[in-house]
Amino acid sequence: MPDYSLKIRRYNPESGQPAYWQQFEVDLPAERSVLDGILRAKYDQDGSLSIRCSCQAAICGSCGVRINGMSRLACNTKLGEAAEDAPNGAIVVEPMGNMPVLKDLIVDMDAVHWKKVQRVVPWLLPEGDPPDREYIVEPESMIDITQSMACIHCGACVSACLSMEVDPEFIGPAALAKAYRFVGDPRDAFTEDRLLDLAEDPHGIYDCTHCFACIEVCPKDVAPMNQIMRLRRRATSDYGIKDGNNGYGHEKAFSDLIEKYGLLSEAQLLPKSYGDGSLIRAQVKPAALKELTAKLPTVIRGLRSGKVSPKTALIHRKLKDQDQIRRMYKEVESHEDRLELNLYIVGDSDAEEEGTMAEGGQEG
Numbered sequence: 569m570p571d572y573s574l575k576i577r578r579y580n581p582e583s584g585q586p587a588y589w590q591q592f593e594v595d596l597p598a599e600r601s602v603l604d605g606i607l608r609a610k611y612d613q614d615g616s617l618s619i620r621c622s623c624q625a626a627i628c629g630s631c632g633v634r635i636n637g638m639s640r641l642a643c644n645t646k647l648g649e650a651a652e653d654a655p656n657g658a659i660v661v662e663p664m665g666n667m668p669v670l671k672d673l674i675v676d677m678d679a680v681h682w683k684k685v686q687r688v689v690p691w692l693l694p695e696g697d698p699p700d701r702e703y704i705v706e707p708e709s710m711i712d713i714t715q716s717m718a719c720i721h722c723g724a725c726v727s728a729c730l731s732m733e734v735d736p737e738f739i740g741p742a743a744l745a746k747a748y749r750f751v752g753d754p755r756d757a758f759t760e761d762r763l764l765d766l767a768e769d770p771h772g773i774y775d776c777t778h779c780f781a782c783i784e785v786c787p788k789d790v791a792p793m794n795q796i797m798r799l800r801r802r803a804t805s806d807y808g809i810k811d812g813n814n815g816y817g818h819e820k821a822f823s824d825l826i827e828k829y830g831l832l833s834e835a836q837l838l839p840k841s842y843g844d845g846s847l848i849r850a851q852v853k854p855a856a857l858k859e860l861t862a863k864l865p866t867v868i869r870g871l872r873s874g875k876v877s878p879k880t881a882l883i884h885r886k887l888k889d890q891d892q893i894r895r896m897y898k899e900v901e902s903h904e905d906r907l908e909l910n911l912y913i914v915g916d917s918d919a920e921e922e923g924t925m926a927e928g929g930q931e932g
């Protein structure tokens with residue numbers, strides 16, 4: 569039977585001692601889980617080793633940890649697989665990130681994850697008298713939110729979120745995926761208010777930096793970043809919400825620049841963002857002038873280091889096959905209804921033939 573080494577981060581705040589690493593050797597088959605390994609170490613070697621767990625079947629969401637640096641469910645990660653990525657032969661197990669550690673591998677989910685979920689008002693807000701029997705809705709509209717409903721609140725995405733590392737106040741991937749669950753629900757009567765609230769919050773939907781980490785780690789394919797992008801599209805395209813964080817202007821400027829050049833022009837992005845896509849309108853926005861002035865030292869550093877030159881900054885080249893990008897824009901914009909797909913919507917064969925469908929949780 570293979571022998572696996574688990575290098576586990578230990579911490580007990582009551583001891584007054586700093587965190588330390590402890591190595592355990594466990595004899596278990598490769599297909600047993602990292603959680604099995606941790607529990608074996610606890611039962612056989614050190615009963616004080618602490619981890620939260622329950623179902624041991626990737627359902628309850630309680631055993632989130634970092635294994636070799638990746639946020640994962642310990643019960644859903646095989647020892648054999650983890651050992652393949654283990655640095656120096658020992659599987660490294662740490663508590664999840666972005667949340668305070670209570671003891672060993674147990675983090676304070678209430679202080680961060682659940683607080684943020686509460687922030688998005690995670691319950692239905694219908695208006696008027698309830699129907700005599702059940703609410704009747706189109707099946708498609710419920711399928712649309714099925715993906716966000718698959719969340720088991722393990723916190724792996726929260727642990728992996730790079731924006732939360734920089735801004736702990738960011739509402740975060742799990743809570744925003746939960747927000748989409750209600751924004752997308754046709755029975756909810758406060759869709760616009762919810763979107764306005766999340767767009768205007770400086771730590772809301774525009775605080776995500778599209779790093780994809782939450783998509784990569786989610787064990788239930790909720791794809792939180794995709795739900796955040798859907799919230800943005802609903803806010804901008806459906807409700808025309810121009811937020812105080814300039815998220816609307818930034819997205820418009822970004823999209824317009826790619827359509828025009830095929831490549832992002834950093835020099836134009838900031839002023840155009842403040843002008844809602846227009847360099848002219850940006851001239852009269854005091855916030856734009858303030859931001860541009862604040863960025864001047866960065867620009868000067870770039871010029872001095874040779875990273876940018878006045879020529880490359882001011883004259884932006886187009887991609888050679890720029891016409892292909894424009895063609896893609898035209899194709900997407902020619903659809904009267906916005907086409908959105910997720911794991912649970914596989915689409916129809918016509919669309920597949922036209923190459924407008926994407927599989928495996930991608931959006932078209």
Ligand code: SF4
Binds near residue numbers: 729792
């Ligand atoms: S994509 Fe956005 S929400 Fe997801 S981990 Fe990255 S910054 Fe966080």
Ligand code: SF4
Binds near residue numbers: 718722788790
């Ligand atoms: S979105 Fe995925 S990773 Fe995040 S809490 Fe829910 S199940 Fe876990």
Ligand code: FES
Binds near residue numbers: 623632643
């Ligand atoms: S113990 Fe329930 S998800 Fe791992």
